[in-house]
Amino acid sequence: MLNLLLDIVTTAAILFTVSAGLLIVFGVMKIINFSHGAFLTVGGYASVVVAQSGFNWWWSVPFSLVVGFLLGMAVERFIVRPLYGRPLDAILATWGLGIIVGQLITLAFGRGVQMVASPVNGAVPVFSEHYSAYRLLLVVAALIVALALGWLLNGTRLGLQTRAVIMNEGLARALGISSSRVRFLTFCTGAALAAAAGTLITPLSSVDPNMGVAWVVGAFMLVLVSGSSLVSLAVASVVLGGAQMLVSTFVDPVLGGLTIAVLAALLLRFRPEGFARG
Amino acid sequence: MADRSVSLPLAARALPAWRTPVAIGVVALVLIAVGSVTMPAFLINNLIRAFLYAVVAITVDLLWGYTGILTFGQSAFFGIGAYAAGLVFTHVGFSLPLAAGALAASVVAAWVVSRIIGWLAFYHGASPLYASVVTLVLPIVLVQGIYSGGEFTGSSSGLSGFDSFDVPLEAWFCITGGLLVVVAVLAWMFVRSDAGQLLVAIRENEVRCEYLGIDISRYKRKLSDVAAIVASLAGFLFACIQMVVAPEYAGFVFGTELVIWVALGGRGSLIGPIFGTILIDVGSAYLSGSLPYVWTLLVGVAFVVVIVAMPRGLGPIVAVGARRALPARARRKPAPMTFTVAPERERSDIGSLAPALSVHDVRKHFGTLKVLDGITFDARAGELLSLIGPNGAGKSTLMRCIADGSERSGGTVELGGTEIRKLAPYDCVALGVGRKFQTATVFDSLTVGEALRVARNRIEPPSRWRRETTLALPQPALDVLRLTGLDRMADRECRYLSHGQKQALELAMVLALEPRTILLDEPTAGLTKQERTQIGEIFVSLSSRYRLCLLLVEHDLEFVQQISSRIIVLHQGRIVMDGGVDEVVKSELVRAVYAGETHAAKDASGDDA
Numbered sequence: 001m002l003n004l005l006l007d008i009v010t011t012a013a014i015l016f017t018v019s020a021g022l023l024i025v026f027g028v029m030k031i032i033n034f035s036h037g038a039f040l041t042v043g044g045y046a047s048v049v050v051a052q053s054g055f056n057w058w059w060s061v062p063f064s065l066v067v068g069f070l071l072g073m074a075v076e077r078f079i080v081r082p083l084y085g086r087p088l089d090a091i092l093a094t095w096g097l098g099i100i101v102g103q104l105i106t107l108a109f110g111r112g113v114q115m116v117a118s119p120v121n122g123a124v125p126v127f128s129e130h131y132s133a134y135r136l137l138l139v140v141a142a143l144i145v146a147l148a149l150g151w152l153l154n155g156t157r158l159g160l161q162t163r164a165v166i167m168n169e170g171l172a173r174a175l176g177i178s179s180s181r182v183r184f185l186t187f188c189t190g191a192a193l194a195a196a197a198g199t200l201i202t203p204l205s206s207v208d209p210n211m212g213v214a215w216v217v218g219a220f221m222l223v224l225v226s227g228s229s230l231v232s233l234a235v236a237s238v239v240l241g242g243a244q245m246l247v248s249t250f251v252d253p254v255l256g257g258l259t260i261a262v263l264a265a266l267l268l269r270f271r272p273e274g275f276a277r278g
Numbered sequence: 279m280a281d282r283s284v285s286l287p288l289a290a291r292a293l294p295a296w297r298t299p300v301a302i303g304v305v306a307l308v309l310i311a312v313g314s315v316t317m318p319a320f321l322i323n324n325l326i327r328a329f330l331y332a333v334v335a336i337t338v339d340l341l342w343g344y345t346g347i348l349t350f351g352q353s354a355f356f357g358i359g360a361y362a363a364g365l366v367f368t369h370v371g372f373s374l375p376l377a378a379g380a381l382a383a384s385v386v387a388a389w390v391v392s393r394i395i396g397w398l399a400f401y402h403g404a405s406p407l408y409a410s411v412v413t414l415v416l417p418i419v420l421v422q423g424i425y426s427g428g429e430f431t432g433s434s435s436g437l438s439g440f441d442s443f444d445v446p447l448e449a450w451f452c453i454t455g456g457l458l459v460v461v462a463v464l465a466w467m468f469v470r471s472d473a474g475q476l477l478v479a480i481r482e483n484e485v486r487c488e489y490l491g492i493d494i495s496r497y498k499r500k501l502s503d504v505a506a507i508v509a510s511l512a513g514f515l516f517a518c519i520q521m522v523v524a525p526e527y528a529g530f531v532f533g534t535e536l537v538i539w540v541a542l543g544g545r546g547s548l549i550g551p552i553f554g555t556i557l558i559d560v561g562s563a564y565l566s567g568s569l570p571y572v573w574t575l576l577v578g579v580a581f582v583v584v585i586v587a588m589p590r591g592l593g594p595i596v597a598v599g600a601r602r603a604l605p606a607r608a609r610r611k612p613a614p615m616t617f618t619v620a621p622e623r624e625r626s627d628i629g630s631l632a633p634a635l636s637v638h639d640v641r642k643h644f645g646t647l648k649v650l651d652g653i654t655f656d657a658r659a660g661e662l663l664s665l666i667g668p669n670g671a672g673k674s675t676l677m678r679c680i681a682d683g684s685e686r687s688g689g690t691v692e693l694g695g696t697e698i699r700k701l702a703p704y705d706c707v708a709l710g711v712g713r714k715f716q717t718a719t720v721f722d723s724l725t726v727g728e729a730l731r732v733a734r735n736r737i738e739p740p741s742r743w744r745r746e747t748t749l750a751l752p753q754p755a756l757d758v759l760r761l762t763g764l765d766r767m768a769d770r771e772c773r774y775l776s777h778g779q780k781q782a783l784e785l786a787m788v789l790a791l792e793p794r795t796i797l798l799d800e801p802t803a804g805l806t807k808q809e810r811t812q813i814g815e816i817f818v819s820l821s822s823r824y825r826l827c828l829l830l831v832e833h834d835l836e837f838v839q840q841i842s843s844r845i846i847v848l849h850q851g852r853i854v855m856d857g858g859v860d861e862v863v864k865s866e867l868v869r870a871v872y873a874g875e876t877h878a879a880k881d882a883s884g885d886d887a
Binding site for chain 2 (some may be wrong): 032041078079082083084087088089092094095096097100103104106107127160217220221224252253254257258261262264265266268269272
């Protein structure tokens with residue numbers, strides 16, 4: 001029972017970490033960044049590079065943040081910016097970018113599956129049970145992501161401008177806020193977060209050129225039901241991630257894999273604002 | 279019963295629109311027949327597959343390129359058709375009746391799934407993004423279903439080794455090529471027909487379509503049902519020919535590939551997606567062996583470049599290049615559209631005692647903020663009623679509450695004696711209300727004539743296969759076109775019209791609906807003085823000559839004074855005054871409310887004098 005509870009909490013934490021970057025991009029720019037999956041993959045390979053170079057695993061977190069941010073800069077400038085008024089086309093172009101990144105990675109690293117050793121091994125005692133130390137570490141990571149984003153949005157001048165752009169872009173521009181700068185930095189931050197999330201999930205699974213695709217659809221659905229709020233995303237991660245764990249455990253693992261997508265689609269049909277306050 | 283079909287004997291002349299597509303189709307069939315005996319087997323094998331993919335690509339183009347519904351789910355219907363064949367042939371066996379049964383099963387399954395998807399994705403007020411999400415979830419769910427089907431569905435390795443038709447490859451080549459040509463010709467005739475213009479109208483402006491009385495959700499559902507069935511047919515043939523089915527053919531990656539082919543070929547052109555699909559798919563067969571990964575990389579790069587820089591795809595570029603390279607030949611221009619008078623329909627409301635519009639205790643609030651509070655008034659045929667009041671008085675909100683049953687928070691609205699309940703805008707149009715928006719909303723890439731054709735859609739259902747050269751319009755709409763000179767610009771695309779012309783066109787479109795009540799939200803905003811006088815005369819004639827009921831929101835008090843028969847003053851969501859023009863304009867209360875302060879109002883009236 002406790003084990004299931006921990007599974008739900010850690011799953012929610014992973015989902016939150018993986019989706020946070022997509023959420024802030026959607027919230028500010030109102031576009032769905034399907035290259036989010038590619039950024040996750042890039043983060044995964046960043047940790048492979050760090051491991052192959054002989055550095056400690058922990059270096060891969062800052063490394064992936066930097067790589068993701070730089071990649072985000074190029075993508076925002078050349079692909080996302082021209083499509084700002086065409087949200088459906090932005091989905092397609094970023095999906096196409098995902099194909100490009102996947103093929104480049106395949107050419108550079110091969111098709112094969114790579115493994116990255118976990119930085120912390122074994123299980124730690126939690127009350128009466130033993131639980132994977134790394135999964136618990138991811139809960140801490142999710143909290144750090146949430147706090148860092150919360151601080152960025154609510155404690156900085158840029159965050160204030162970002163919230164202004166989220167609420168009313170036209171007015172924000174009229175007040176002298178450079179919304180294109182806000183969008184640029186938002187996208188880069190989202191990309192950096194995605195890459196870091198990719199690094200964080202690699203010790204749990206393997207790294208392959210298409211690893212991001214498996215995650216991006218779930219993250220996409222979570223973001224759609226969360227609107228532009230981090231709190232809603234946390235709620236959605238717990239509720240839908242919890243539903244996924246419950247269905248996987250008690251009904252069928254394959255159905256569990258569908259839970260998030262199907263529940264989110266149905267939720268949006270009857271309550272288009274999802275978990276966000278309408 | 280009134281004569282609902284308004285086609286005049288004159289209007290029976292139609293362009294032989296079917297001639298070109300059918301002629302090209304016949305040529306294509308001959309080429310395919312010749313190719314089947316001359317081409318190498320490897321190419322034929324690949325072309326068979328590419329033809330079937332191209333059939334699905336046509337459905338993607340109709341949904342996405344023409345109508346604007348970005349779909350990732352056509353692969354799922356292809357998969358449904360393929361698995362219907364694979365499952366029956368594997369588990370029941372192969373015979374001709376069984377194959378017919380499998381075909382019927384695939385069509386029924388595709389239709390049922392499409393109904394469910396349509397119910398989910400297309401409803402009044404649904405966002406286009408949500409529709410895409412649903413089409414994305416469908417193949418994911420389907421593939422997981424196939425995975426968990428175990429022995430029955432063959433799980434991840436799919437089904438193979440079943441018997442199928444014993445037909446030589448060349449014959450399959452002709453059959454699939456024939457299917458592609460037939461589907462392409464039918465699609466071509468449809469998109470060029472009068473009914474096909476509606477697809478573009480929906481893509482360009484859904485809201486305007488709804489206020490032209492068109493239930494776009496229903497239209498989209500029907501279109502996607504047809505697309506689903508066609509895609510499942512292609513999938514069925516695919517399984518019969520390849521004698522193998524696998525989950526990838528139903529998956530969303532295949533769904534996105536279809537979109538990529540359509541985008542590269544040129545969305546919204548039919549021919550572009552067909553060639554895009556065939557070239558890329560056959561190209562992959564030849565090149566992915568020698569250039570592993572690089573080929574996919576190149577396609578990905580081309581896709582991104584096309585989406586960002588050439589949204590219309592490569593097809594139009596090739597077409598323009600070919601036209602330049604070939605010797606110039608006189609292109610036969612289609613005959614210009616002419617307008618005729620639609621016979622007047624019998625109208626039961628004339629002389630009836632029920633007011634054209636009756637608003638009773640209408641309220642609208644956002645949370646605790648009351649935007650409208652207890653609005654009650656009647657308006658009769660022949661009245662030109664102006665709503666005035668300062669910004670934020672609730673004028674535009676009131677207009678919305680009359681034209682869309684789901685807008686108001688309380689109270690009743692009756693149109694010609696019928697309550698609108700919670701009806702959607704397109705059903706309110708059927709009750710006799712037409713709404714012109716504040717900023718003129720037209721369909722940029724349709725011509726003036728086509729836009730008016732779309733507006734007549736509700737009253738005179740358009741042909742699915744032909745394009746009529748005449749369009750019958752009610753007299754008031756014709757008057758507007760004539761007065762503004764638009765009747766001589768029937769073939770001009772709306773995007774090239776001036777602001778004033780767009781306003782006039784939108785008014786003519788609303789009048790084409792033959793409404794009894796017209797809602798006009800600031801119809802003179804941004805017009806020149808001359809245009810303003812002209813449109814004022816039109817309004818007066820609509821109310822006095824054609825006995826329409828006009829409800830006008832207007833800021834220009836002078837204009838209101840000149841044309842209105844009655845004025846209602848709104849202030850902070852309430853009616854503060856309702857009476858004749860002189861009475862209202864001269865009242866101190868109105869000066870105070872409308873101008874905010876008495877002095878400004880005095881100054882304004884001083885200028886008028």
